[in-house]
Amino acid sequence: MTASLISQFLPVLSERYLVDENILVPELLARCDTLQPHQAAAERLATQIVEGIRAQKPRSMDINQLLVAYQLTSEEGIALMCVAEALLRIPDTQTRNALIRDKMSVTEWEASSAANPFQNFSTWALNLTGNVLHLQNKDSGWGVFGKLIARLGQPVIRTALEQAMRLMGNQFVLGETIDEAIANRRKHPYPHATASYDMLGEGARTINDAARYFQAYETAIHAVGKAKMGDSISIKLSALHPRYEWRKPDRIRHELFHSVFKLCAIAKAYDLMVTIDAEEMDRLVPSLELFEMLARTPELSGWNGLGLAVQAYGKRCTQALEFVIALARDTRRIIPTRLVKGAYWDSEIKRAQVEGHENYPVFTRKSTTDVSYLAGAQLMLSAPDAIYPQFATHNAMTAAMIMQIVGDKKYEFQRLHGMGDNLYESLSAVLGRPVPYRIYAPVGPHHDLLAYLVRRLLENGANSSFVYQIADKNIPVKKMLDNPVQFTANLSDKLHPKISLPPDIFGAERKNSFGPLLPEPMMRDKLIKDIQKFLLQPYEAAPIIDGKSLTGVRQTKYDPSDNRRALGTSIDCTTDDVARAMEVAHHTQHEWDKMGGAARGKILARAADLFEFHMPQLVALIVREGGRTLQSAINDFREAVDFLRYYGAQAAREFETPVRLPGPTGEQNELWLRGRGVFVCIAPWNFPLAIFTGQATAALAAGNSVIAKPAGQTPMVAHYAVKLLHQAGVPTGVLHFTPGSGSALGKVFVESKYT
Known part of the structure; x- marks a missing residue:
C-alpha cells in the first residue's frame, strides 16, 4: 500500500459522514445476519448475568442505586447536576451559597429506604439543604429558632453537599494523582483485571494547558511502566494541543504529532499499551491521519502497544475499523482497538442542528448503535492478525453475544471505573472462569471531574440505559434483553421519530439554513x-x-x-x-x-x-x-x-x-x-x-x-x-x-x- 492509507479511505469516509440511516442501517443489519444462530444462547447467558447481578448484595458505593433514585428526567436529577456544577466549579463561598439557595430550596428530595450509605448520605445532604433553605424563604413563621438554623445552616449545608459531590467523584476517579491511583489499583480485589489510566480534563485551551497535560501523561507513563501491573494509558489528543481541529492540519501533523510521538516512544520502552481516545466526529479523520503517521514511524515499529478507540454510534464506525485493519497489516503490527458505543451523542446531535448539516454523523436510535457495535465486534474478531479487540460495554446482552462469537481468540472487555464491576463479576461466576477486562480509570483532582461526570450520568442515567435498568428490579429481565438486531430490522423508519433532521428542526413553518460540512x-x-x-x-x-x-x-x-x-x-x-x-x-x-x-x-x-x-x-x-x-x-x-x-x-x-x-x-x-x-x-x-x-x-x-x-x-x-x-x-x-x-x-x- 501507499504511504498514505488515509487518502484512500477519504472517499468512503466522506460518503458515510452524514449518510441516511435508512440507507446505512440495512447494510449493518446484513453484517449481523451471522449472529442469528447465537441469539438464543446469548439470551440465556445474559439472563443468567442479570439474575446474578440482582442477587448480589448492594454495595455501599453503588452508583446504580443513585441513578434510579435521582433519574435525570426528574427535578431531583436536574437539581443534582446543578449542585455538582456549582460546587465543583465556583471558587468563592458567597457565590456557592447564592446558587445553592436558588437551586436547592425548591426541590423535594425523596427519602430512600435502600440500605445504601452512598445514596442515603447524598439524599440526607440534599434534603437538609432543601428543607433549611425552604424554611429561610418563608415570609413568616420561622422565628428565632429558624433564624438560628439559617445562620448555622449555610456552612453546614455547603460542607455536606461538597462531601456528597466528592463522594460521587471518588466513585468515578481512581485517584487524584497517578501514584494514588496505582496504590488504589493494587487494592483491587480482582487480580485478572487491568486498568487504563486517563488524565481528567476536557482539552487544552492554551499551550500552557497542553504542556501541563503532557507532563501529566509523561509522569503517568513512567509510573505505570515501573509498576509492571499490565496496565495501560489512554490519551486524549485534544489535551495535548489547543488547536487540535480540522482547521489546523499542519499544526496537527507537526506540533501535536511530536508530542504524541514522544509519549509513545516512552511507552514503547516500557512495552506499555497506549490508546488514543475517540473524541468528536469532526476529529475522526485528523485522528486517523495522525494515527497512521505514528504507526509508520520507524522508531515505533515492532511495538504492538499503539492502540485506538473507535465509537460505534458514529456512522463511519465500520470504515474506521477497516482502516485500522488495513493499517495494521500494512505496518505489520497488531493494533489494540477499543470499541466503545460513544460518549458525545447529545453534543453531536446539537452541533449538527446548530450548524445546519444535512443529517447527523451519529445514529439517532440506541438500538442502531447496538447493531453497529455488534457489526464492529464481528469485524474486529475477523482480523486476529491485525487487531487485539477490546470491547467496552456495561450491557449484559452485548457482553453475552460477544462471548458466543469470540471463540478462542484473544480479547478483553473494558468498563468504566465505578461502573459495571458487578456485570463482569456475574459473567465470570456464570462461566466459572475469570473474564479478562480492563478498567478505564480517570485520574485527577475533583475540580476537573464535572464534564466527565456529566457525560457518565447522561449516558447511564437515562431510563433506556442498561446500567439504569439493571438497578431497577421493577423492570423485567426480558425487557432488558431485547434483541437490537431484530428490533431495528422491524423498524419501518430507522431515523428516530422524535429527532428531526437538522434541516427540519423548525417544523413545517420554515427550513433551517444549510451549513456545509467543513470538517470533511x-x-x-x-x-x-x-x-x-x-x-x-x-x-x-x-x-x-x-x-x-x-x-x-x-x-x-x-x-x-x-x-x-x-x-x-x-x-x-x-x-x-x-x-x-x-x-x-x-x-x-x-x-x-x-x-x-x-x-x-x-x-x-x-x-x-x-x-x-x-x-x-x-x-x-x-x-x-x-x-x-x-x-x-x-x-x-x-x-x-x-x-x-x-x-x-x-x-x-x-x-x-x-x-x-x-x-x-x-x-x-x-x-x-x-x-x-x-x-x-x-x-x-x-x-x-x-x-x-x-x-x-x-x-x-x-x-x-x-x-x-x-x-x-x-x-x-x-x-x-x-x-x-x-x-x-x-x-x-x-x-x-x-x-x-x-x-x-x-x-x-x-x-x-x-x-
Missing part, C-alpha cells in the same frame, strides 16, 4: 474550489434603481487582508439617484402591500433557496470584501438565509388574514397588519450579508418598499444579495440598491417626504 476534507475542498473560481473574475457593484444598473465613477475595491489584491469596482449613487429611488418606491409600495403576506412569504422563501444555491459566490464576497474567515463568512451567510425564511413565514402568518378581536355582542372587530410605506435600511459592515438582508427582508415581509444602503466597505456583498432578491420575485420598483457615502446620502434619506 472532500466537501471542504469542493467549496473552496468553487469560491476560488468565482473570484477569478473582477466584480462590479453598481446602484440598482427601478431594476436598472446605473453608471458612474468606478472606484477600485481592495481585499482588506491584502491591499495589493483588487476585487473589482463599485459605483456610488448621487443624491438625484436616491431621490428617484424614493419616488419609485413610494408609488410601487401599495401594490406590494396588496399582494398579501402569503405571496410575499413565498417570494422570500424562493430568495432563501437562491441564496443557498449561490452560497459559494456569497461566501467568496464576504471572505474577500469583508475580510472574514471561511467559517465566519458561512455563519453570516446562514444568518441571512434564516432571516429570509423567518420573516417570510411571519409574513404569511401575520399579514395574510385579519386577527379577530373580542368585543361586545353584535360587533365584529378585526386587526389588519399592513405596510407603512418606504423604509430606508442602512447596514453596517461587520455582518455585510446578514444584517443587510435582515433589515431589508423584515421591511419587505411587512409590505413596505425598501431603499437599501450597504456599508461603504462592503457594497459587493449587498449588490449580489439584491440581484438574488429581484430574481426571486421582489419587484424591482420595491427594492432599490443605493451604495454611497452616508454623509452625502443621509440628508436625502432623512428629509424625503416619502420616509
